[in-house]
Amino acid sequence: MATVRPIRPGASTLIPPAPKSAPAPVRATPQAPARLPKSAPKSPPKPDATRTTLDGSWDRRLARGLASPDRTVDLHGHGLNAAYMILDQALERAVAHDERLILLVTGKPPRPESERPHARGAIRAAVGDWLAASRHADRIATVRGAHPRHGGAGALYIILRRSRPVS
Numbered sequence: 001m002a003t004v005r006p007i008r009p010g011a012s013t014l015i016p017p018a019p020k021s022a023p024a025p026v027r028a029t030p031q032a033p034a035r036l037p038k039s040a041p042k043s044p045p046k047p048d049a050t051r052t053t054l055d056g057s058w059d060r061r062l063a064r065g066l067a068s069p070d071r072t073v074d075l076h077g078h079g080l081n082a083a084y085m086i087l088d089q090a091l092e093r094a095v096a097h098d099e100r101l102i103l104l105v106t107g108k109p110p111r112p113e114s115e116r117p118h119a120r121g122a123i124r125a126a127v128g129d130w131l132a133a134s135r136h137a138d139r140i141a142t143v144r145g146a147h148p149r150h151g152g153a154g155a156l157y158i159i160l161r162r163s164r165p166v167s
Contacts, residue, residue, distance in 0.1 A: 054142060054159065062157055065147030069157070070099035075106050075123050083123045084130055091136040091158075100160050103146060108154040127156065139163075 054062075061067040073090040075083040087104070094102055106124040131140055139160050146155035 058159065062144055062147065065149040067101055067157070069101045069103035069150070070094065070097075071101075072103045072105065075104070078123070080122060080126060084126075087127070087130060088134065088136075091134060091139075094160060095136055095139050095163075098163050100162070102158040102160070103150055104156045104158055105151050106154060106156065108152075124154075131158070136160075 058067070071090060071094050073087060075086060078086060090102065093099075104127065106127060107121070128143070131137065131143060134140070141159045141161045144157045144159070146152060146157050150157075
């Protein structure tokens with residue numbers, strides 16, 4: 001097997017020969033990156049702040065594990081269909097009772113060094129899609145990883161928006 005050497009920066013390379021009916025090979029040279037006009041933003045636009053951020057007091061309370069969940073939902077040992085139904089019912093009850101913080105226990109994802117084939121982490125992988133497509137998606141302010149005292153990598157906080165009084 002041939003050894004592969006990296007191409008030096010600025011060096012040109014030959015494009016592999018094309019079939020005999022095509023013209024001769026063309027030399028390719030690296031191009032300088034295109035410059036952005038001064039009016040273009042230098043970073044991608046920020047996501048909708050109402051969906052991803054909380055005020056500072058919420059962030060501090062969650063980061064320190066000081067927030068106490070209004071409702072805890074444990075999905076351990078359930079199949080995907082049963083877990084979806086339990087989560088949907090819990091969201092419905094939380095919205096009906098004006099609760100703000102739900103602790104969702106999904107279980108830890110499989111360790112990367114695990115070699116055996118297993119289906120662990122299927123619920124955790126599906127939760128984001130379930131919440132985005134939920135009939136209560138407009139009531140969800142954000143989803144964050146839980147503090148170690150509430151389950152750490154095996155749990156999530158679901159923060160619901162305050163209900164607005166109807167006038």
